[in-house]
Amino acid sequence: MLIIRGFSLSGGDLNDRLLIPEPGRINEWYRQLKTYSFRIFLRDVIKHQDFFRPEDVARFTSLEVAEKYIRYLETAGLIQHEDDGYFLTDRPVKSFGKTLEWYIAQIFEREFALETLWGKRFKGQFCGGDFDVLSRIENLILYTEVKSSPPKGVYDSEISSYMDRFSDLSPDLSIFFLDTELRMKDKIVPMFEKELKRRYRKTPPVVRMEKELFHINNRIFLVNAKGGIANNLSRVFTWYFRNRNPLTENERTLT
16 A cells, blocks of 8 residues: 555664563553553653652652552563662653554554554655554555644644655545643644645635544544543544545435
């Protein structure tokens, strides 16, 4: 499916260490990552990876919950105790971004049985950067851009680069995923509206599906983590397949 689009695999940007445990603990790790507060906690652990105390990683959760998460990480072998604090066992970890991409790929494989690649670059690309997650959904290509930053950490240039890769690959559908429970309407939607206006003479609207889920021409979907990632992805797929290629009046007479 990629080859007929002029793409051939050239490698991936996997030099960044992933924050994942040994293979025997992967299923448990996958379940832990479903919790939004745990993912936010991990960002602080990475930020303070050389040394941290529980209070350093409890900005967005209670100290009690942070200590529970710390005990789990220590049991999983991901952190070690030192003096009155902790440090990451395998470091440096550049950011949570690649681990989040891995997790999103796992969701597609485990929850939806999709063939999935992640963190790959291809020969034949006209624009730079890697495609975070690529999946085959039925006979279609799904491209998912994964952002671990909150809305304030996303910039116009990133939206533009995403749209460049979208145009380059021309997937059947694409998801722009932001791992946040904050509103998409406040910043992300206006950024897309600005970029669409810059690119197209007839600007397609950004339409709300429900809550903080939006679509552009039923092809690009803006998704956050509020309500659960897998649940939101399921809603996107249901919306897409129910609303694509509506029958013409003549075709309706044949059903």
